[in-house]
Amino acid sequence: MKSLLIACLAALPLLAAPQQFHLNLDSVAAKASDHVEVSLNASTLQFAAKFLDSSDPDEAKVKKLIVGIEGIYVRHFEFKSAGAWSEADLEPIRAQLRGPEWSKIVGFASSEDGENAEIWLRTVDKKPAGVAIIATEAKEVTVVNIAGSIDLESLAELGGHFGVPKVNPPDKPHKDE
Amino acid sequence: MDWLEDELRRALARQESPDGFADRVLARSGRGSSGARRWLAAAAMVVVAAGAGGAWRQHEGNEAKQEVMLAMRLASAPVHRIQSEVRGMTQ
Numbered sequence: 001m002k003s004l005l006i007a008c009l010a011a012l013p014l015l016a017a018p019q020q021f022h023l024n025l026d027s028v029a030a031k032a033s034d035h036v037e038v039s040l041n042a043s044t045l046q047f048a049a050k051f052l053d054s055s056d057p058d059e060a061k062v063k064k065l066i067v068g069i070e071g072i073y074v075r076h077f078e079f080k081s082a083g084a085w086s087e088a089d090l091e092p093i094r095a096q097l098r099g100p101e102w103s104k105i106v107g108f109a110s111s112e113d114g115e116n117a118e119i120w121l122r123t124v125d126k127k128p129a130g131v132a133i134i135a136t137e138a139k140e141v142t143v144v145n146i147a148g149s150i151d152l153e154s155l156a157e158l159g160g161h162f163g164v165p166k167v168n169p170p171d172k173p174h175k176d177e
Numbered sequence: 178m179d180w181l182e183d184e185l186r187r188a189l190a191r192q193e194s195p196d197g198f199a200d201r202v203l204a205r206s207g208r209g210s211s212g213a214r215r216w217l218a219a220a221a222m223v224v225v226a227a228g229a230g231g232a233w234r235q236h237e238g239n240e241a242k243q244e245v246m247l248a249m250r251l252a253s254a255p256v257h258r259i260q261s262e263v264r265g266m267t268q
Binding site: 036038040044045047048049050051052058059062065066072074076106107108115117118119133135142144146152153155156157158159160 | 235237238239241242244245246247248249250251252253254255256257258259260261262263
């Protein structure tokens, strides 16, 4: 099982698709002190890729990683106090992931710090077609949908390079959905 | 030498220009310089527009790049966390 989990984190050639589920998180947003919304479709990703500097290690990795991604949609919420959000707030997302195309491939839950993370894979015609990521902490909720082809192993490596993400919200969110 | 003096006097004698000649010359010269000015203005506008378009494209590109980097930071952190947990379990 463990080797299967690692295998699932290896390169996953995913097929192209637009946003694959509704990120209807209004109840979470209402309770959050800060939130970041990023919605990037394929054309915006391709446009951005032209401005990524290959001589910068992180940007070079991202440039390589986004080849084949058809869209990336992120909602990140931060709360002033623990317990400000509940699992019920994520139910609209989980309900969609219970559909036949989605299957949870890996996840972990830490009882110590209340940290949870899970990765869901969408398959269409027996082929991987997208990824959903739900990550929660006492004061943070992150939901991600990546449509298209992405190498999860490389994405994980990128997370190691970036370390703890610093959230600098853009002036205005992109709405390319 | 009288014939030569007569010829020179005749050749160099002041002659009045035809009616409206001066106006026609002034009108033509004015039209020419106005056209040149228009071309110069148009060329300058094209250069300015191209420069502004390039600067705007650069600005938009940098904005898009920042959003991609932010999205990747937020998406990669939990995947890295899961990978670390799974590797920790298997070792």
